[in-house]
Amino acid sequence: MLNNHDELAAKNKQFLWHPFTQMKDYLAEDPLIIARGEGVKLYDVNGRAYYDGFSSVWLNVHGHNVPQLNEAITRQLGQVAHSTLLGMANVPSILLAEQLVRIAPTGLTKVFYSDNGATAVEIALKMAFQYWQNRGIAGKHSFITMNNAYHGDTIGATSVGAIPLYHQVYKPLLFSPHIIPYPYPYRDGGEKAAVENTLERLEKLLDQHSHEIAAMIVEPVVQGAGGMIIMPDGCLKKIAEMLQAYDVLLIADEVATGFGRTGKMFACEHDEVVPDIMAVAKGITGGYLPVAATLVKEKIYDAFYADYEEQKTFFHGHSFTGNPLGCAVALANLRLMEERGLVADVAEKAEALEGLLAPLAEQPHVGEIRSKGLMAGIELVRDKQTKESYAWNDRIGVRVCQLAREKGLLTRPLGNVIVLIPPLASTIEELGEMVQILSESIWEVTTQKAVGRP
Numbered sequence: 232m233l234n235n236h237d238e239l240a241a242k243n244k245q246f247l248w249h250p251f252t253q254m255k256d257y258l259a260e261d262p263l264i265i266a267r268g269e270g271v272k273l274y275d276v277n278g279r280a281y282y283d284g285f286s287s288v289w290l291n292v293h294g295h296n297v298p299q300l301n302e303a304i305t306r307q308l309g310q311v312a313h314s315t316l317l318g319m320a321n322v323p324s325i326l327l328a329e330q331l332v333r334i335a336p337t338g339l340t341k342v343f344y345s346d347n348g349a350t351a352v353e354i355a356l357k358m359a360f361q362y363w364q365n366r367g368i369a370g371k372h373s374f375i376t377m378n379n380a381y382h383g384d385t386i387g388a389t390s391v392g393a394i395p396l397y398h399q400v401y402k403p404l405l406f407s408p409h410i411i412p413y414p415y416p417y418r419d420g421g422e423k424a425a426v427e428n429t430l431e432r433l434e435k436l437l438d439q440h441s442h443e444i445a446a447m448i449v450e451p452v453v454q455g456a457g458g459m460i461i462m463p464d465g466c467l468k469k470i471a472e473m474l475q476a477y478d479v480l481l482i483a484d485e486v487a488t489g490f491g492r493t494g495k496m497f498a499c500e501h502d503e504v505v506p507d508i509m510a511v512a513k514g515i516t517g518g519y520l521p522v523a524a525t526l527v528k529e530k531i532y533d534a535f536y537a538d539y540e541e542q543k544t545f546f547h548g549h550s551f552t553g554n555p556l557g558c559a560v561a562l563a564n565l566r567l568m569e570e571r572g573l574v575a576d577v578a579e580k581a582e583a584l585e586g587l588l589a590p591l592a593e594q595p596h597v598g599e600i601r602s603k604g605l606m607a608g609i610e611l612v613r614d615k616q617t618k619e620s621y622a623w624n625d626r627i628g629v630r631v632c633q634l635a636r637e638k639g640l641l642t643r644p645l646g647n648v649i650v651l652i653p654p655l656a657s658t659i660e661e662l663g664e665m666v667q668i669l670s671e672s673i674w675e676v677t678t679q680k681a682v683g684r685p
């Protein structure tokens with residue numbers, strides 16, 4: 232196998248276009264080319280080890296190259312790699328659906344598969360839209376989303392996205408949801424004021440427009456790509472109650488938060504909320520293969536269940552819906568999570584992680600440290616007193632993560648927020664080493680005299 236760094240780097244440059252990447256910047260740097268993984272570390276083609284500090288974009292659960300997960304795939308491979316769910320079934324997709332319903336908030340009873348977070352969201356939106364029409368209720372055509380929401384990159388998911396940098400350019404192509412603020416206590420006057428503002432805005436909107444709103448989509452408890460912003464306890468519950476009172480569906484986007492990431496199997500459980508529709512993806516296969524699912528309450532499924540002539544069918548599907556290899560490894564992932572008591576373990580390690588991160592608050596440019604479970608963000612500010620942000624083109628987050636990589640930790644920033652989303656199986660010792668690297672990197676980059684100053 233070809234693993235000569237220089238040769239691969241040349242071909243990478245010649246043939247690849249990377250996601251969420253300005254290729255002009257990327258090509259100016261020596262590329263990192265991963266050859267293999269083991270536990271919570273990835274190794275490049277030169278044999279150098281790095282902590283996978285962002286779980287290969289928020290996916291990884293048990294670490295890399297896990298014998299039980301590898302074995303689940305090879306065992307299934309000996310049976311069949313793929314067979315469709317269009318009008319027929321396959322063994323692992325049935326067994327996984329049973330397990331998903333078992334672990335999901337009670338009341339989510341049917342599973343519709345796809346293969347990534349954006350499509351799971353896309354499906355949720357289309358289901359919510361068609362649900363009202365199938366029930367003969369006209370005019371419920373719009374959606375509510377939240378400031379700085381991220382739900383994926385397909386057109387529907389982009390429409391309910393609200394991060395200007397990613398979404399503005401496509402505006403003329405998209406449908407326009409109502410947007411209410413996600414509570415952001417650090418910048419909105421503390422928890423109480425932030426939550427009140429969100430709830431007041433929602434109530435007013437529902438009061439005037441609920442007759443034309445199909446559903447609200449929410450990143451429950453942690454708004455991920457928007458900057459690891461944490462919704463205070465009780466807020467999601469209030470949102471859910473309000474939506475129910477106004478007959479608007481709740482779609483929970485658990486793509487980032489699902490499967491133990493926040494210290495509960497699903498983040499909705501923190502507030503004992505059962506959404507009408509729930510989209511899951513990232514952690515479902517332990518970070519091994521692309522599988523996603525949209526879970527619904529029976530009432531949603533029922534609205535599509537009708538005589539053929541009524542044309543209430545959900546006309547949606549993908550080539551790889553219910554892929555047996557993916558479902559087999561997802562089953563093994565869930566089994567391993569259960570055997571190891573991983574979710575309870577995450578809740579415990581979350582406290583340790585908070586303790587490890589706490590000293591960073593002393594640094595002159597650390598504005599706020601936020602974490603829920605093993606999902607953490609460190610917001611860097613130019614001025615701690617005024618909370619003045621670094622300018623976008625200071626690239627402060629990018630520079631911290633570049634330095635962290637040199638020191639042996641991989642992660643990606645969200646603007647000025649440094650992300651730490653380690654594999655759930657990381658030990659406290661490993662978490663300590665990861666935090667140490669981040670701490671040094673933040674210190675060295677932010678205390679350089681020249682930072683962002685002309």
Ligand SMILES: *Cc1c(COP(=O)(O)O)cnc(C)c1O
Binds near residue numbers: 381
């Ligand atoms: C990552 C993410 C998505 C999109 O998932 P993909 O698998 O990348 O399409 C959607 N919603 C949230 C909250 C996410 O974090």
